[in-house]
Amino acid sequence: MQWFILSRDQHVLCAPSTDARNSLPIYDDTEDIVLSNNTAITSYEFTVDNTHPDAQKLSLGGYIAYTNKYHQVKLCTLIDHDGDDFTQTWHAEDIGMDLINEQADKVTYKEPHGFAYYANELLADTGWTLGINEISTLSRTLSFDGQEDTKLKRIGDIANEFDGAELEFVVKMDGSTITEQVVNVWKKIGNGKTQQRFVDAVNLSALKTSGTIDSLHTAMAGYGSTPTSTTDTGQEQEPITFADIAYDDGQFFSPQGDKVVYDRVAGKTWARLGAFDPQNRSATKGYLVGNYSYDTSNPNELLNRTITQLKSVNTPKESYEADVVDIKADIGDYVQIAHHNYHPPVYLSARVLEVKNHYTVPNSDTAVFGNYSLLESDLDPRIVAMINGLAKQTEKYPWVRYADDDKGTNMSALPAGKKYMAIVWSNKTSVPSDDPSDYAGKWALIKGADGADGVPGPKGADGKTSYFHTAYANSIDGKQGFSTTDGNGKSYFGQYVDQTQADSTDPTKYSWALFKGADGRDGKDGSDNVPVITVGTAYPTGPKKGDMHWLTNSSGVVTGYYTYDGSTWQANKIDASVISAATFNGMTFNGVTFIGSKFISSFTGVKPDGVADYSVHGTTTMADGSIVTDAYSDATNSQITHTELNQFGLLSNIYNNGTLMGSVQATLGTLTLGSNYQVTSSSPVEWITSSLDALKVLQLANNNLLVWHGAFYPSQVDIATISTPLSKTLSGWLIAWSYFQNGSPTYNNYAFTLLPKAALAYNTTGANYLRVTFTMLNVGTISKTLWYDDTHIVGSDENKGGSRAQAVMTEVYAV
Template sequence: MQITVCDKNLKKLTALNNDFPQMLSFSADTWHRYREDGVSTFDLTVSKFRGGKLHEDIGLITDDVYLKFNFDGDTHIFAITNIDEDDFSLKITSNSTLLEFTNELANPFESTSAQTIAWYMEKMELLGFAGAEIGLNEISGNKRTLKFDSQETKLARLKSLISQFDAEFEIKTQVNKSGSFKRYVINIYHEADDSHHGIGKVRGDVTLRYGRDVKGVQRTVDKTELFNMGIFTGANSLNMGDYVRSDKDENGEEEFYTRKGNIAVYAPKSARMYPATLRDGDNWTRKDFQTEYTNLNDLAAYAFKTLKAYAYPLVTYTVSIQSNFLANYGDLALGDTVKIYDDNFNGGLILTARISEQIISFSNPNNNSLVFSNYKKLKSQISPTLQTRMKEIVEASIPYTIKVATDNGVGFKNGQGQSVVTPTLTKGNKVISSGWRWVIDGVIKSTSPSYIVKAADINQTMVLTIAAWVDNKEVASEQITFINAVDGVAGAKGDKGDVGPRGPQGERGLQGIQGLQGPKGDQGIAGEKGADGRSQYTHLAYADTISGSGFSQTDQNKAFIGMYQDFTVTDSKNPADYRWSKWKGSDGANGIPGKPGADGRTPYIHFAYSDNADGTGLTVTDNGQRYQGYYSDYTQADSTDKANYKWIDRWAKIEVGGRNLAQKTSKEWSLPYTDFKGIANTCPDLYKILIDGLAVGDTLKSRIVLKYTDVVPASGQTASVWLQGSGDVTVWNAGRYNDSSRKIISGSGEVVFEHEFKITADHLKNKCWYWQFRTDYIASGLLQWKLAKVESGTVFTNWSPALEDVRADIDSKADQVLTQEQLNALNEKAGVIQAELEAKASMDTVSKWFVDFQKFVKEDAAGKSQSEKDLLTLTQRIEVMNSEFGDKVAQWSFLDDYMRAGNKGLVIGKKDGSSSVRVSDNRISFYSAGKEVAYISGGVLRIDNGVFTKTLQIGRFREEQYHINPDMNVIRYVGGN
C-alpha cells in the first residue's frame, strides 16, 4: 500500500511505502470506517528514519497537508488534524471529511410543506459549500415536512436529515485524471428493511461459524422499553382514526392492527405474552408519540414500524470474530450482511448481521476487525423430526460410565469384616437406570443393585467385575480388586544359641583422682603468628520486598530481613549489600493457649523428616522428604526415636492435574511465525484453551517452550514477549486469561514460560480462551513453540496431548459409525464371502482373466521395446536430418539440455544422455541412460521403481506414513462417490 502526501491542491509532495527501502515507512496504521456516519478516520505512525538515517522527506509532513490512497477502486482523502512528534516518529491523526462538515454550523430551519431530501440539502447549504453533489438517490420521490430547532454542525444536520427520511448515506471522493480534486458524491440509500438492503449487499457466500470464525456470541434480552399499544399524533393533530390496517404473522395470527375510529395501534400477541399486570382486564402497555408528519400514510408507516420494534423484548447480540477471519474474506465492505451460526444456544442460533464499522490496517492485517449491527435471528429450517434425530445421535455417542462406592473400602485383615459395593451408571451428566451383574472368576454371583464382599471369602486378592445392562445389552463394566492380609502363625521357641565371639573393647573408665602439681617445665616452642585481632560485625536491616524496597534499619515489622557480615562497625544503607529473605508471614489466627510450663524451665520444639509415614529412617535435616515429624520437651538435643514424633504428610495438599486443556498442541516445533513490523501488540495465535472442569479457586498452570531466532528489536525499542488470551464471552475484560510476566528477547535462544493464576467466577463465564503470544517491537526474526500445556493443579506435569485431540485421533482411525471390533468382524466376514465367491466362480471366467492378463503383459513388453527403439530412431533421424534435411527438423540446444521435435515425437533431455522424456501421440515415456523406466499410455501409468514419500491411494483406500511414528505406515478407508 502506498499513501501519498499532498498539498491543498492534491499535488504529490512525497509518499509512504513499506515495500521500498528508500521511501518513508509507516506502522500502527488504523483506518476506521463508520457506516452510520458515512465518514472515516485514519491514524498512523511515520518513522523519521530509514536505513539508520533521518529521511530527507520527513519535513514535508506538516499539519496543512493531506493523505491520499486508493482502495477497492475508490480514492480516499484525509485531512490531518493532529501530529505528535518525538525523536523517532510522527503520530498522525486524520479525518476523511472536509473541515467544513465538522467545523461549520447549520442554522435552525423549518419547512411548512412536504419537500424532498434534495430540496432540504440545497436550502440548508449542505452541498455547494463543500463541492458536493447527490449521486444515487433511492428516496428521491419521498417528501417530509421537517423542522430543525437547534444549531448544529453540518455533518450532524446531514445525519439527522438522512435519518428522518429513513435512509442511509455514504460519501465518495472523485478526482480528475490529473489527480486533483473533482467533487464529493453523496449516495443516498433507502434504509434496510424487508424490501431494501441499504449500503452494501447480502453476502450469501460468507457464513461465520462458532469455533472457526467466531470466538463467541453474547445475547442480551431487555424488556425495559417494551410496549404493545401506541398513540401516534402528527402535525396539526393528525391521528390514526381514519386508518385501517391488520398485519398477521407467519401462522395467520393477527399480530398488529388499527381499526377505523380508533386512534391507537395495537400488538395483541405481545399483550398476551407480556401483560401489563397479572390481573385480568386491560393488560395493554401504552406509549404516546408526537411527530411532525403531515401525511397519514407516512404517520401509519412510522407507527407500525415503531410498534414492531418495541412490542417484544429488545434482543441484542455481540459477536467476537477470530483474528484470522478477515484473511479469508478480504472483500467484505461496509453494510454487507453475513450469516452467523452458533450451536451453543438452545436449538442452535442463526443470525444475520450487517457490518457497521470496519477497521483496516495495511501494515499489519492481523489487526483488521469488523463491528456488526442490525442483528436478526432467523428460524432454523431443520424439521423438528430431524432435530430430534440429531439429538438422539448425539446422545448415542456419549459413553456409559460406572461410578463405584464402598462403605468399608477394599482392604481387609485376617478374614475379618465386609464391604457393601454400590454402583451408579451415568451417561454424561444423566443417571441411567440399569440392571447389574456381579462376576468373580467368570461366575455370575448376583444381579442385585448392590453386592456384599466378605473378607472371609477372599484368599489374598479377589477381582470383582461389575457389568451394567440396559435393554438386555451390556453397556459398561468396571473392576475392583479387594485384598485380605493375613498375619502368620507365631513360631515355636528356638534352641539356645552358641556363645558369641568376644565383644569390642569397652568405653574408657572414669578418670582417676588428679595427682599433685609437678615442677615447672621448660618454655615450649613458639607457635605461628596469629591473624590481626579484628572484630567481625553482623549487620541487619528490614524491607518490604525481596529486592530491598522500603529499606529500614529499625522497623522490624517489615516482611523481609537482610543480613551481611564485615569488619566495619557502621551499618550500610545500601540494600544491595544485604542478602534478603522473608522472615515474617501474614498474621495467622490466634493459636490454642499452651499449658503453663514448669518454673524456670526452657521448652524446645524438635523437627525430623522421613520418606516413610511411620518415621522410619528419620533425619533431623530437611532433605525434601515427604513426611515431617515434631514434638516438644525441655531437652535441647533432638531425639532419634521415631516414636517421639507426630508425623504429617507434607504433600497432602499437592494437586496434580495432568489433563491438557490446550487443544491441538504438539511436542514438535510449530511453523515459524515471522510477521513482525517493529510495532507493539503483534500477537501470534497459539491454541484454544478449554475451561471445562475448572472451578473457582483452582490453580491454572501453563507451560510452553518458545524458541526465537535472529530477533532484531525495533530501533530505540526493547523486544519483549508474554502470554495472554481473550475469553470467548468476556473477550479482553475481567475473565480473560491472566497475562504472564514479560520476557525480553534478542538474537537467538530459548525461553520457558511457566505461569499460574487462580480461577475466579469471571473466568468461568467463558467456555474457552484464545491463547496468544503478545509481542512488542520485534522488527524481524522468527518465533516457534512446542510442548504447550495448560492444566489444573499445583505442580507442572510432562506434556501430553489434550483428551479431545486423542479422541479425535482415535475417531479418525475408523468410520464414525463403526467401532474397531465391528470393522474387524466385517473384514473377517468379507473375507469369508470373498472366498466363497472365488470358489463358486466358473473356470471360464478365470481362464478369460488369465488370457487378458497375458495379453496385457505382452503388449506392455512390446510397447516398452518399441518406445526404446523410437527414441533411438528419432535420435538417428535427427542426426540425418541435420545433415541432409535440415529444413525438416526443429532443434534447440542449451548448456546442458536439448529439445528436439521429430516425426516420433518431442524429446527433452540432458546432453550427456543421463535422462530424457519423449512425448508422442499415444505415449509419454521416461528414460534413464537410454532405457525406458516409466510410461503413460492407454490410461495406465507404469513405473519400474518408485518412491512415494507421503501417500498412495488405490480405489477407496489410502496408504500413508503415520504422522506420530514415521517408521509405521497405515491404510485408511477414505470412501468414494
C-alpha cells in the first residue's frame, strides 16, 4: 500500500509505503465510504508512529492521498487528530474544507435551471468542478431558506431535487501531482447489476428482519404551492392541486375534480372487508389516504411527484440487516443475499450504502446495506401453459399430491423432499383435495431408497448402474394379471429400481398405482377422453390423441417421453426444474447452462509434469466465481499446493509437509510474492514478501537506460529534458560528468553523481535544488548546483566559472 503526504499547497512531503523499509508506519486504518444525502463521501482514519520523523509532516489542513481497492485515487484533507507522543490517530475527509466548512446562503430562483447551473454557482472557488452529468436534460426551479447549510449539504439537497441523483467526488493525479478535482453526477451511483452474492454458512454471518404497515397508504392527496394574492382582500389562498387533471394508467388513477391519486392494486389488498368494489374501477371508497406537499405551481409535476410518493408507501415496510464477510462490492453497487435457514428461505437484493475498508488489517472489510427487496421466482410459462392445456382437454381435473409414504403422510402440493406421488382424476373441482383418504391406493414411489443402503463400491470406483423396472397388473397388489411386458388391458402400473438388469417376477417388489380407471357408466366412456400413460420399448397399438408414452431401451432405462398428437408420436422435453436427483451417473451434457451450481472434481495418482516417482491427489472445486484446487501427497497425505482463481485474480501456494514455503498472488494489477528465507542454514526462518505492479515493472525496464546526452555545464540557460521522469525510476538519475578541454568533452575522464528519487519525494521547501560534489583527475574536487523537477535538470551560471567549467554533464541514466 502506498500513501502520499502532501502540504496544504499540495507538494509531496513524503511517501509512506508498506513495501518501503524505514517508511512512516501507518496502521489501524479505516476507509469509510458512505452514501448519504445523495453524496458518496469518503473519510479516512489512520494511526501513525509519532516518533518517526515523517510523522511531523502530517499537519491540519494538509492532505493524504492513496489509491483505494476500487482503483480510485482519494485525496483527503486532514481534519483532526488525537493521541500522545508515541501515537497519533488522524481523521481525513475527501471533499475538503471548501465544502465542509463553507456555508451556503439562502436563495430563491425565479425560473428553472439545469443541475450544471446550480452546481457551477455553488462550486465556484472551491477547487471542484462539474464532471460527468447524467441528468443534463432535467431542469428545476429551486429555493433554499437555510443559511447554515454547508455547501456539501446544499449540493446534496440540489441533487435530491433532480430525481434523487447521486454525486461522487473524484481526484485525478499524474504521478504525485494532482491534476483535477471533479464532482460526477449519476442517476444512481454504482453498478445496477449484481456484483457479489452472500449465502448463509459461507460469507453471510447473520440476517435480521423487521416489518411494519404503520405508515402504509393506498391513496395520496397532493398539495402544491400557495398562489400569491392579487387583491387587497387579505383572503387566504388555497394551495394548488391536480384536480383539473384526469389520470389513469391502469394501476394509478385520479378522476377529474379529485385532488387524490389512488392505487387500485394496493387498494384491493389493504381495504377493510367489504369496502373495496372490484367491479367499479372508478370507485374511491375503502382507500387509506395520506397527504403530500411539494412546492410547485405546476399541477402535472405535482401529480407525478404524488404518484412517486405513493409508490414509496403503498407496501409494507420490510427491513433487513445483513452481517457479511469480505465485502468486495463498491458503494452504490447491488448485491444478493440468500438465507436458506429461514422458513421459507429468504432471497434478497440490496444496495451497498456504506463500506469500511481496512488496508493494514487484511480480510476485515465490512458493509452496510439498504434498499432491500425480496427476490421472487415466477412459474415457468411452459408449466402454466401445460396446466391450462390439461384443464381444457377434459371435464375431469387432475389432482396431484406428494407425500412421505404410501399412506399420504405429510402430504404436500410440492415434490421437494417427498418420495411418493398420487394422481387422481376428479370431475368435482379443479382444486385438489388435501384429504389423504381421497388418494388412497393411488400412491406411487417416485424417489428410490437412499443410495447409502446399497452396496458400497471400492474407493474411487464408479457406482453400479441402476435399472428402472416396470410391470402391469389388474389388482393393487400386482398378483392378478401380472406381466412385465404386456400392458394392454391392465389397470395397474408397478415400478421399482435396483441394480439388477433383469425384471423381477415377484409382484411384491413393485410399487403399484392405478393408471387406468373404470369406465364411467353414467357418462362418457372415460377411455374416450382420458390420456393413457404407457411405458415400454415400443409404442402401444391403437393410441388416441393425448396419450403419453415413456420409451425405454432393452435394459429398462427411459430414453424419451412422447405424446400422441392424433397422427404421430411427438418427442417432449422434460424441464430441468422438475428433476429431483441426488446423483447423476455416467451422463454427458451438451450445450447446457448451469446456474448457481458447485462442481467438485476429485483426482488421485496424478504425476506433475517432469516427475516420474511422485504423485498427488486432491480436489478441484468450481463455485461462486472461483476455481480452487488443493493437492496432497499420495505418500504422506500432507498438503502440497493450494491454487485459487477468482474474480479478482490468482493465488498459488506451495507447501512442504504442510508448511507454507512460497506464495504467488496476482490480483488487482499487483503481483505479490512470498517465501521463507534464511540468511544462513542456522538462521531462523523468516517469511518475506514483495509486490510488483506496473510502475515497478516500468522502473525496472527503465533501469540503466540512457535518458539524456549532450554537453551542459549546465548554466542557468541550459535545460536538460529527461526522457524518463525521476518519479518513474527505481533510485534516481545517475549523472555522468566528463573532463572538458579545448571546448569539448574528452569522454575518457569521468565522475558520476546521483540525483536521488527521494530528493523529489521528500523536498519540503519547494526550491527543488541540489548541490552535488565530485572529484575528477586534472580538476580536483568541485561542486555543481542543479535545479530539477520530475523531467528537467537546469543549472546555474556559477557552474561555468573557474574549475567548475572543466567538467560538463554529458549523460544521464535512469537507475
